[in-house]
Amino acid sequence: MRFGMALPGPNVAAVDCLPLDVLPLILEHLTDRRDLHTCAQLSKAFHNAATPLLYRTLDVRVTMYTGMQRAIVLHPSTTILQRPEYAKYVRHVRENGPKNTYFNVFICTSYSFADSGAVGFHRPDLMDDCRKALKMCVNLEGFTWSDDSAEGTDEGDFMRYLDILQTLPLRELVIQTFYGLSDSVWAKLQDFSGLTKVSIWCMEGKPRILQGWSEKLGASLTHLELGRCSGVPASILISVLSHLPRLRALRLKGAPSAAILEILTFLPQLETLDTEYFGAALTRYDDVPAANLRHLTVRTSSVHIQGFQQLWPWIRRLTPRPSLESFTLNAFSTQGEALVPRSFILDMAATHKDTLKRFKADSTQMTLKDIECMCTVFPNLESLSCTTMWSPESAPYEEAVQKANKLRELRLNLHDWRPTHVRLAGLNNANIEVAVRNMMLREGAALRLVGIGSIVYRGQWIYKKAEDGSDKVEFEITSNVIKDVWD
Numbered sequence: 001m002r003f004g005m006a007l008p009g010p011n012v013a014a015v016d017c018l019p020l021d022v023l024p025l026i027l028e029h030l031t032d033r034r035d036l037h038t039c040a041q042l043s044k045a046f047h048n049a050a051t052p053l054l055y056r057t058l059d060v061r062v063t064m065y066t067g068m069q070r071a072i073v074l075h076p077s078t079t080i081l082q083r084p085e086y087a088k089y090v091r092h093v094r095e096n097g098p099k100n101t102y103f104n105v106f107i108c109t110s111y112s113f114a115d116s117g118a119v120g121f122h123r124p125d126l127m128d129d130c131r132k133a134l135k136m137c138v139n140l141e142g143f144t145w146s147d148d149s150a151e152g153t154d155e156g157d158f159m160r161y162l163d164i165l166q167t168l169p170l171r172e173l174v175i176q177t178f179y180g181l182s183d184s185v186w187a188k189l190q191d192f193s194g195l196t197k198v199s200i201w202c203m204e205g206k207p208r209i210l211q212g213w214s215e216k217l218g219a220s221l222t223h224l225e226l227g228r229c230s231g232v233p234a235s236i237l238i239s240v241l242s243h244l245p246r247l248r249a250l251r252l253k254g255a256p257s258a259a260i261l262e263i264l265t266f267l268p269q270l271e272t273l274d275t276e277y278f279g280a281a282l283t284r285y286d287d288v289p290a291a292n293l294r295h296l297t298v299r300t301s302s303v304h305i306q307g308f309q310q311l312w313p314w315i316r317r318l319t320p321r322p323s324l325e326s327f328t329l330n331a332f333s334t335q336g337e338a339l340v341p342r343s344f345i346l347d348m349a350a351t352h353k354d355t356l357k358r359f360k361a362d363s364t365q366m367t368l369k370d371i372e373c374m375c376t377v378f379p380n381l382e383s384l385s386c387t388t389m390w391s392p393e394s395a396p397y398e399e400a401v402q403k404a405n406k407l408r409e410l411r412l413n414l415h416d417w418r419p420t421h422v423r424l425a426g427l428n429n430a431n432i433e434v435a436v437r438n439m440m441l442r443e444g445a446a447l448r449l450v451g452i453g454s455i456v457y458r459g460q461w462i463y464k465k466a467e468d469g470s471d472k473v474e475f476e477i478t479s480n481v482i483k484d485v486w487d
Contacts, residue, residue: 020045020048020049023045023046023049024049024052024053027039027046027049027050027053028053030053033054036050036053036054037050037054040054051086051089052089054089055076055080055086055087055089055090056089056090056091056092057090057091057092057093057094058076058080058090058092058093058094059076059093059094059095060073060074060075060076060094060095060096061073061074061075073126075126075129075130076133077126077129077130077132077133077134078126078129080133080136080137081129081132081133081136084136087133087136087137087138088137088138088139089139090137090139090140091139091140091141091142092140092141092142092143092144092172093134093137093140093142093143093144094143094144094146095130095143095144095145095146095161096145096146096147097145097146097147097148097149097157097158097177127157131160131161131164134161134164134165134168135164135167135168137168138168138169139169140165140168140169140170141169141170141171141172142170142171142172142173142174142197143161143165143170143172143173143174144174144175144176145158145161145174145175145176145177146176146177147176147177147178147179148176148177148178149178149179155181155182155184155185158185159184159185159188162185162188162189165192166191166192170192170195171194171195171196171197172195172196172197172198172223173189173192173195173197173198173199174197174198174199175199175200175201175202176199176201177201177202177203177205178202178203178204179202179203179204179205180202180203180204180205180206180208181200181202181205181206181208182205186208189213190212190213190216192216193216193217193220194220195217195220195221196220196221196222196223197221197222197223197224198210198217198221198223198224198225199223199224199225199227199251200225200226200227200228201225201227201228202227202228203228207228207229207230207231207232207254208226208228209226209229209232209236209237209240210224210226210240210244211236211240214240214241214243214244215243217243217244218243218244218245218246219246220246221244221246221247222246222247222248222249222269223247223248223249223250224244224247224249224250224251225250225251226251226252226253226255227251227253228253228254229252229253229254229255230253230254231254232254232255234255234256234258234259234262237255237256237259237263238259238262238263238266241263241266241267242263242266244266244267245266245267245268245269246269247267247269247270248269248270248271248272249270249271249272249273250263250267250270250272250273250274250275251273251274251275252274252275252276253276254276255275255276256278257276257277257278257279257314260273260275260318261287261289261317261318262287264289264290264291264293264318265287265288265289265290265291266290267290267291268290268291269291270291270292270293271291271292271293271294271295272293272294272295272296273291273293273295273296273297273318274296274297274299275297275298275299276298276299276300277298277299277300277311277314278300279310288320289317289318289320292321292323293318293319293323293324294323294324294325294326294355295324295325295326296315296318296319296324296326296327296328297327297328297329297330298311298315298328298329298330298331299330299331300329300330300331300332301331301332301333308331308333308338311331312341312343312344312347315344315348316344316347316348316351319348319351319352320351321351322351322352322353322354322355323352323355324348324351324352324355324356325355325356325357325358326356326357326358326359326360327348327356327358327359327360327361328358328360328361329360329361329363329364330362330363331361331363331364332363338363338364338365339364339365339366339367340361340364340365340366340370340386342370342373345370345373345374345377346373346377349377349378352378353377353378353379354379354380355380356378356380356381357380357381357382357383358381358382358383358384359374359378359381359383359384359385359386360383360384360385360386361385361386361387362385362386362387362411362413363387364386364387365386365387365388365389365415366386366387366388367388367389368388368389368391368396368397368399368400369400371384371386371388371400371401371412372399372400372401372402372403375400375401375402375403375404375407376403379403379405379406380406381404381406381407382406382407382408382409382446383407383408383409383410384404384407384409384410384411385409385410385411385412385413385451386411386412386413387412387413387414387415388412388413388414388415389414389415390414390415390453394431394432394434394435395435397412397432397435397439397452398435398438398439401439401445401447402442404445404447405444405445405446406446407445407446407447408446408447408448408449409447409448409449410439410447410449410450410451411449411450411451411456412451412452412453413453414452414453432452432455433457433477433479436450436452436457436459436477437459437475437477440459440475440477441475447459448460454481455479455480455481456479456480457477457478457479458477458478458479459475459476459477459478460475460476461473461474461475461476462474462475462476
């Protein structure tokens with residue numbers, strides 16, 4: 001649409017002609033709060049559209065400047081108490097423990113240093129205002145609590161927040177702690193019902209896997225993250241998760257590999273699974289999973305490459321029916337990068353040929369011929385990321401994707417022992433740029449982003465002025481070095 005055609009007069013700005021209900025949808029794409037703050041000051045219409053977005057998520061910022069004996073604490077509770085009408089816009093709140101160091105801390109990089117970042121540590125006088133402001137957020141949906149204190153802290157602050165949260169329409173609860181949760185806090189948490197998302201990440205203390213709580217959440221819980229399942233018997237974990245049939249997204253850390261297959265038989269609506277693989281284990285369970293996974297992430301490590309032999313059939317057993325849209329594999333071996341077997345690619349294609357769109361295996365190696373096979377047997381592939389051997393010729397890169405008509409993003413991490421300046425000189429040359437252009441402009445191709453080693457190429461059609469003043473369309477490719485992990 002051309003805004004100039006809708007202008008009622010020469011003194012009316014184009015943005016004033018936008019429908020008011022469209023403006024918030026546009027502003028939602030702004031990721032920098034400073035941009036939203038600027039928009040809120042442009043006009044009354046922009047203010048009304050940007051303010052709810054500014055106050056949708058509230059968190060604390062603690063800035064420590066070099067030479068200052070006291071931190072600058074910026075907490076949104078001050079504004080909420082001064083402008084109570086803004087409280088109705090709040091949907092998510094992030095708070096932290098009395099000696100939090102890492103979570104939700106804003107560090108001024110120019111003239112600052114990291115220190116404890118909790119409001120209770122620097123400004124204990126603000127704690128009452130924080131709780132008063134939270135009570136006013138009558139439309140609150142999500143709450144995040146972070147406390148990374150390693151020596152254990154008084155959980156009184158967290159308990160008081162929980163008392164307030166019980167009076168609000170809370171749907172999502174995220175807890176990130178180092179020391180863990182005491183029995184009194186856990187008993188308090190079990191009073192909550194109707195939650196749709198629970199995320200618990202504890203480094204120490206008792207593993208908290210919703211035992212005694214899952215029965216109450218079974219009718220509502222759809223997203224669950226358990227960050228510490230190690231040491232929990234598989235039978236207990238299976239029993240707990242069997243009470244959550246409405247789960248659609250599940251992330252488990254430390255769960256026994258043998259238990260995952262049985263867990264999937266109790267979760268028919270599960271679409272997203274993020275779990276770990278710890279090697280082959282004896283299992284008596286042979287039933288086919290009821291879940292039709294659309295998104296699967298597997299994390300694993302091994303002291304030797306041969307340790308991955310049982311990984312591939314285990315992955316296939318998790319997805320027995322055509323359903324998988326994205327697959328991510330984070331595999332680490334102390335003896336070098338594991339190689340994705342060609343047989344695994346073909347077996348996955350036999351089931352998920354028409355559904356798989358995204359394949360990411362950055363820490364796993366594939367040959368260029370394997371990549372060509374991926375692009376051939378998965379015709380709907382849109383994104384591919386993996387590690388491959390460096391090739392001095394550019395033609396093999398073109399050949400690898402010549403049949404990938406729907407591929408939009410290709411990232412190849414190169415296995416190359418040469419020094420950085422030599423690698424960059426080899427990549428940033430005319431032959432590679434020509435190959436990238438050929439890949440993007442090949443007939444039927446949709447490729448617009450290519451990452452080869454440390455260089456990322458992006459292509460797009462742009463309007464330019466010709467020498468005679470007329471408009472013309474050109475395909476422009478820009479490149480930049482993103483990073484080098486070895487430097």
